[in-house]
Amino acid sequence: MEEHNKLQPEFRVLVLLASIGFFMQALDTTIIFTALPAIAESLNENPLDIHGVVIGYVLAVAGGIPLSGWLADKFGLRNTYFAAILIFTAASLGCGFSHNLNQLIGFRILQGFGGALLMPVARLSLLKIVPRTQFVSAISTMNISGLIGPLIGPALGGWIVKSTTWHWVFWVNVPIGLIGLFFTLKVMPNIIEEKVKPFDLSGFILLLITMVGIVLGIEMASSPEFSTSLIISLLVASICAALTYAYHAHLHEQALFRADLFKNRLFTIGILGNLFARLGGNSLPFLLPLMLQIGFGIEPLMAGLMMTPLVLGSLFSKPITRPIIQSLGYRRFLIINSVLVGLCIASFSLTSIETPIWFRALHFFIFGILNSLQFVAMNSLTLSELSAQQASSGNSFLSIIMMLSMSVGIALAGTLLNVFMDVYAHSASIDAFHSTLLCLGAINIITAFIFSKISNRSE
Template sequence: MNATPTHQALDPEFRLLVLLVSIGFFMQGLDSTIINTALPAIAKNLQEDPLRMHGVVVAYVLSVAACIPLSGWLADRFGVRNIYFSAIIIFSLASLGCAWAESLNELLIYRVFQGIGGAFLLPVGRLAMLKIIPRTQFLAAMSLMSLAGLIGPLIGPTLGGWMVEYMSVRWIFLINLPIGILGALITLKAMPNVLEPTVARFDFGGFILLIIAMVSLCLGIENFASPQHPLWWSLALILAGLVASLIYAYHSHTHQNALFRSKLFKNKIYSIGILGNFFARLGGNSIPFLLPLMLQVAFGFEPFMTGLLMIPTVLGSLASKPIIRSIVQRFGYRRVLLVNTLLVGLCIASFSLTTADTPLWLRTMHFFIFGVLNSLQFVSMNTLTLKDLNQQDASSGNSFLSMIMMLSMSIGVALASTLVNMLGAYYGADNLVAAFHMALICLGCINIIAAYIFWHIPKNTPV
């Protein structure tokens, strides 16, 4: 019987590669969060309503979700270096386009291209490390890379607020250019162009069905409160999304080379985890978008102060990381996710109790607690979802989970914005605080409903 290989420190020859993948992870993490505190300023710059700027977030996240299934196949077919280099160039050029966009529609187009570049950065970078770095050193490499993923969201909101207030809105996009140029140069030096000798045909039919499903559902929810589109248009989009989803479900069952085979969902734990991830993230993922908007538009806070106030949420997430494993081991997945889903829902709803006059210490503590609970929720859900997959289904299952996470984020942001706009029309422009408060209560209730999904986790599920 072979001994389990021991984990080793990272050899110097692989450090530049890990730095490169970390740059991509940092760019993606930074860009996902730096925009949130800058949305009202971008709206002012483009002469748009700040409550209708959610498309800037949705366009990016939805593009990432749509392109994740394509990333692995392209890397195998054309080589990891070629695709990673292309991703950095696309991301950087799209960032330049975003900086100089003169209208909202122009900005949305560039955000879509930014999302396409961002979709390839992390999966292809991680795939390159998996193919090049020896298994005994992979844990050390992943640990180093994950630090970059934590730094991006930590500094993103504050950096965005500071740039908007003391520099220019354009700089939240232009900051990607020097990072991108550095990344492109290191790619040519540090990443070999590893590719697979034989690659199966890509399931373009299934890929198109998935894009139609995701885009239709998201746009249908996003346009629900839009005065520019009739109600039937939104309902038709949602129906088209549901029909495309059902056709894909049949396709995944009958097509031999489907992106995500239906057999994945014969695993009960995986199915519960995917459903739970989708519904539980609708509220949790919309909060980093909704809170900065409420603080600035409804409470009148400055962008830099808003960014500083978001730091406790990230610190709460970091503080929870060392204790999550012991909590799950002690209480089990079912009990942890049932209780924590309820707590996250209550915490989201409790943001409706805050006002512009809420003491700073109380607001800081509130955001920190949310960060702890949200991190515990996401890590527990992800671990539960993937833990029972066999080696053959691990890659496909992980890609589908990543896609669902991004889809849930885009729908969550669209839903949060739709709720605020609908409630804003009901309460009137002079009472935006009430609209935000009621939207937070609705999102909290949606999260609490998600606990029903985790109720179906078998009681004896091993950790």
């Protein structure tokens, strides 16, 4: 039986192809963090003001997720996956050739849209082609590539900046993408669904307005270039779009995410918890390399290597997550762990240039464990009581919330950082970083209140 479940040779190339897309998307999310100061210097920008390069990418990923499954069903797996890799690769080339910040952000948004299609369509191709008996093995193999990307991304970004120029942080995707394009044409069948329901374009636009309005409103809050009325208008438009979508989801059968999805109490609590509890954890891979380089004067390669224990901590947590949750129950575990993650985020404010490397590595490792435990517990709680009919829609909405939370978290971290820079009159950048970390840690601790609403029967 075990031999029967192993991945057969005829499916290995397809799994390798899916892994290429997964790897490209996972790598590109993290490789840029250590390169931001070098990019800012090259483009004559303040390194604290270019987080739009990250936010634009992540927000585009969030926005493109609802489209991925529909495009694959409508135009076929091979055509959609080929287009995804082509867009991602061409946009990566454009990022490297950008001469100013606006060009770079524009190509990053295009790159993010390609990235939004890569992972869902790769997973869908395995689901539709690989036999059920070998599906778990195929997904596990593909997931390894998704872990390698974040593991090597920060250090690779630092090494590229030190050895060549920041442009290669994006151009490294080009040869990988060309290989992916070749194999897509060779091995992936173009499976098209006969009946595809109409795409909910109006709901999609409302969701985009909601996400873009929130993120832009927060990002603009610390910039004197934008008026208070514009910022308030964006946030109000975002709230109005969200309320309109709630009404739309209640009335329309073809809505992307039906209103009855949120009648499930655990799903609603899990979504709210994911949104707020990820703000700090998702912003730290952006914030910490900046603090190490700008605040402590550590070179990019070393700053990238210092982020590796964070990913190793995440890997270490995988086998212990289920036993801990089973022992404590979701409610107790998420309350305790939310506080621990918040305290750990805040404790980064106690570090200084004199902090020994071994202690910093241990600190990052512990945070990686706690953060991964939090994410896995929140995800499994959110989806735990959904019906088979709701599972796909619920999982897609959760994926959007995860990306939205990352965008908001980085925008919030950048805004807080700029506000505290003004408070300290740019004379104490370390204090600005430390104050930002304290605020983000406090948000995570407060999030424990959301998880306290989990009923005891879910223990």
